[in-house]
Amino acid sequence: MKFIYPAVFRKNEEGRYKAFFPDLACCEAEGDTLDDAIDNANEAAYNWIYAEVMEDEMDLPAISDESDLDLLEGDIVRNIQVNIRMYDGWDE
Known part of the structure; x- marks a missing residue:
């Protein structure tokens, strides 16, 4: 299954990038460069x-549109795509 959620990348005072997902509670990452932050x-x-997918009752949040996000000047938004291979017998 393919999932795509927006991530917001924000450069901090030390020059590192911090990423957060407005739709995925407490899902964050950071990196020394934007590329590192995207990978993380x-x-x-x-x-x-x-x-979440492995839970008995999967409850994935709705996907926000970039225009609905509260962004600061300099924020960078990237859609992050995740592919999760389901095992045989998975009932989608």
């Missing part, structure tokens, strides 16, 4: 979504 955000989103 991909991993964080995968882990968050995978844990």
